[in-house]
Amino acid sequence: MATLSPIDVQKALKGMDYPAKKDDIVGQAERNGAGDEVLEALRNLPEKQYDGPDQVSEVVRGG
Numbered sequence: 001m002a003t004l005s006p007i008d009v010q011k012a013l014k015g016m017d018y019p020a021k022k023d024d025i026v027g028q029a030e031r032n033g034a035g036d037e038v039l040e041a042l043r044n045l046p047e048k049q050y051d052g053p054d055q056v057s058e059v060v061r062g063g
Contacts, residue, residue: 004041006057012038013053022047025056 012034016025022045029042041060050056 004037004060006061008035008038009041009057009060010053012042013056016053018052019049021049025050 012029012032013025014028014032016028020028022042025045026039026042029039034042042056045056045059050059
C-alpha cells in the first residue's frame with residue numbers, strides 16, 4: 001500500500017465544518033471525490049468528534 005499523503009487527506013476534507021464526527025468527515029470526503037485509499041483511511045477512524053483537519057490527519061497517520 002502506498003503511503004497516504006497528508007495533502008490528499010486535507011484536500012478530501014476541504015469545506016468541512018468542525019467539530020465533526022467520523023460519518024460527517026467520510027461524507028465530506030466522498031463529496032470531494034477523495035480516492036479509495038483516503039476514503040478507506042477515513043472509514044477506519046475511531047468513532048469520535050474531531051476538532052479540525054490536523055487532528056484527523058494525525059489519527060490517519062497513526063499519531
